[in-house]
Amino acid sequence: MSKAASESSAATKVSSFVLLAIFIMLVVAIMALILAVQAYSIGNIEVAVYLLIIGFLGVAASTYVLFQTRQRIIRLKIETPPITTTIECRKCGFKSVREFQRGDYIFKEVEPCQKCNEKMLITAIYREVREKGKAPFPY
Numbered sequence: 001m002s003k004a005a006s007e008s009s010a011a012t013k014v015s016s017f018v019l020l021a022i023f024i025m026l027v028v029a030i031m032a033l034i035l036a037v038q039a040y041s042i043g044n045i046e047v048a049v050y051l052l053i054i055g056f057l058g059v060a061a062s063t064y065v066l067f068q069t070r071q072r073i074i075r076l077k078i079e080t081p082p083i084t085t086t087i088e089c090r091k092c093g094f095k096s097v098r099e100f101q102r103g104d105y106i107f108k109e110v111e112p113c114q115k116c117n118e119k120m121l122i123t124a125i126y127r128e129v130r131e132k133g134k135a136p137f138p139y
């Protein structure tokens with residue numbers, strides 16, 4: 001698995017845990033609001049006010065956390081464009097492009113050429129940036 005892919009799956013794992021926490025918080029907050037209405041109907045105004053405050057704080061906090069988590073996931077997705085490795089055959093000029101793998105470096109000898117069986121070299125490693133095209137990776 002690539003670095004970018006493992007990072008995004010970790011983010012999904014974290015976000016599903018956070019979403020569960022938010023869901024529980026929301027349920028508790030709604031229950032507090034329902035209990036506040038019941039307490040008010042019985043005439044227990046003091047308890048109703050406390051429950052109302054707990055309920056509103058719970059809803060506000062869970063909405064805030066949900067918003068923050070969403071923002072962080074969006075930012076993480078934007079900040080990790082895939083890294084691409086270009087491999088070239090010195091003999092016949094055959095070019096192949098694949099996802100960056102750990103341990104890749106420029107002028108590293110990799111698998112033999114599909115056409116002439118000569119050892120191929122890594123000639124470029126770069127990050128895919130959609131707005132600016134292919135920016136060279138400083139190694």
Ligand SMILES: [Zn+2]
Pocket residue numbers: 089090091092093094113114115116117118
């Ligand atoms: Zn070749």
